[in-house]
Amino acid sequence: MLKAIIIDDELYAREELNELLVENKNVEVIAECSNAIEGLKAINSLKPDVVFLDIQMPQVTGLELLSMLDPETMPIVVFVTAYDQYAVKAFEDNALDYLLKPVDTARLNKTIKRVQLSLEKEAALPDYTPVATQQLELIPCTGFQRVLLLEPSEIEIATSEQTGVHLLTSEDKLTASLSLKVLEEKTVLIRCHRQYLINPSCIREIKFLDNGSAEIITKSNHSAPVSRRYLKLIKDRFGLA
Template sequence: MGGMIRALVVDDEPLAREGIRLHLAKESDITVVGEATDGRNAAALITTLKPDLVFLDVQMPGLDGFEVVEAVAPAFLPTIVFVTAYDQYAIKAFDVHALDYLLKPYSGDRFQSAMRKAREEIVARGSHDSRRRLLEMIAERAGASAHLKRFVVRSGEGYTLVPAADVAFFEAQGNYVRLTTGSRHHLLRITMAQLEKRLDPKRFARIHRSTMVNIDRIKEITPAWHGDFEVLLQDGQRLRLSRNFRERLLP
């Protein structure tokens, strides 16, 4: 594997971050590109810095480690090494899905073992197996499918988190999706097909091959031309409901 591995360290405990930094300083192919002390900042840094590897604490203020992974679009997900002090259930989940973890306190040998696995995963990441396993692990922990609860979007020179409940609708734009909240629009680096699989079907419905709507934002549905319908949102925006997708909203 050529080139340097870009690492991000995420933990709310200063001593824990320092410990990881000291171990990484011994690795000739690792450079630490940033640190975060809480989940929200971690999600933003993963998107902006695009690290290859993240050491991610499980329990943190704001978003926990699992919620950080949920908040980041799949295209931005790096290789993740979880760090935990006590979560035995999570440890078992990692083992089942072949994802590594560091149980505090960990030895130098245990850290080296995690690094070997991380290097192998980074090399194989093009197959998307690591991202798939992450989503499966999150689903097992939650006891349900891993529906996206929030999105990391660009805001000025930085990034912000948009709760899924605030989204009015999504529109496909090539290999991207435009997210609309009221008068604001944001581009997501994900296809409509990928997004649909990760949204809660009880909250979002496909109403056209290029449009998904937040069901809670619908005010009324009225007939239009040629068997199609018009969807009026609570903020006055109007969308087309194709007859091919009418069963999602109409009896």
């Protein structure tokens, strides 16, 4: 049985699609989300087979959410929209299919069969090489009953801790909704340690330590460790011997 997540800011649309999917008998809806940030968290934690994703949502659209997903673990995405002009863009962004609102039962059943066939083909492949994905223009950060959209250039350090992925700017410490891996692949940030990313343009000083590692100091006086594994990459980046 397919595990599905519905992401739509309209309650009625979510409930209607849920009912249609339950009637199909081949799909289990494991979560319903009212916005893209909730949806991103649910996708990363629940690992669905398929996501039924609304395109037009406030703050972060469905198209923007799709660009935030890790291409190596991305579920199948089916866009659900009231506007058919988004169809071409949906396929350009690697969605498997799109459904027009109000969703037609017969059309939905065809989509579900396409999802099942796609998963069967993927399971038969010996390996998977993700396609190149576009860079993120904005990073969603959560906390204090708000969502802040941060430009990657504002981030000096990103670090993974037990409480989540935290972003240090010149003025603030924010909690990101994305993994370090996605930030590394889709922003200007580069790896300096297993748990740290650094913005090269924000580096003020590199301190070389006796144990073969180093420490980076940013323009705002934040610090990040540089492990021996990544020190050569950092040196090569700046042409250091």
